[in-house]
Amino acid sequence: EPEVTQTPSHQVTQMGQEVILRCVPISNHLYFYWYRQILGQKVEFLVSFYNNEISEKSEIFDDQFSVERPDGSNFTLKIRSTKLEDSAMYFCASSWLVGTGELFFGEGSRLTVL
């Protein structure tokens, strides 16, 4: 069964460093998402991406964050200068349809900022 894959599974970084989280969505999917879960809290929407541009973003997704689809398979989330409060599990998701389509989630990348 096709799946969304994420790397790394866990990354530890120093405050102020840049981090790139990578995702390979399911190959025929058109819509891509990043979600975040701070330890012990709800999963929260960060950003959605379609046709090589951001289609919607949350208040969390400020100028420190950016997303990119550098080639036909990868979808990345970059955090330019990490803060302690960026420590969280980051989930990538993809879907074929918008609105009535199922979202398929990756297993997550745990980011720890020291």
Next chain:
Amino acid sequence: GIQVEQSPPDLILQEGANSTLRCNFSDSVNNLQWFHQNPWGQLINLFYIPSGTKQNGRLSATTVATERYSLLYISSSQTTDSGVYFCAVDASEGPQGGSEKLVFGKGTKLTVNP
């Protein structure tokens, strides 16, 4: 925005017992999904169920969209069922008339004891 309430917040079972988890939502939805987050933090897709009933092994789910609730049934529970179960719904209006982001509930933490 749409509100998602899950109950109970915590549930402790003995192996072999059955359980029902509930998800109430405050508005009509285009999409409803159930997830299992295992103790390692990985998010596992369980069901895509905006309406109707589905079954997958010992798990089944029912969504009554007109009454704005969904139920997840776990039968003959096993210790590997432990973790947090999330309900997530998609109700916002996107550029194509659908929605692009899931709103998650706070989850039900299930502990299955041997």
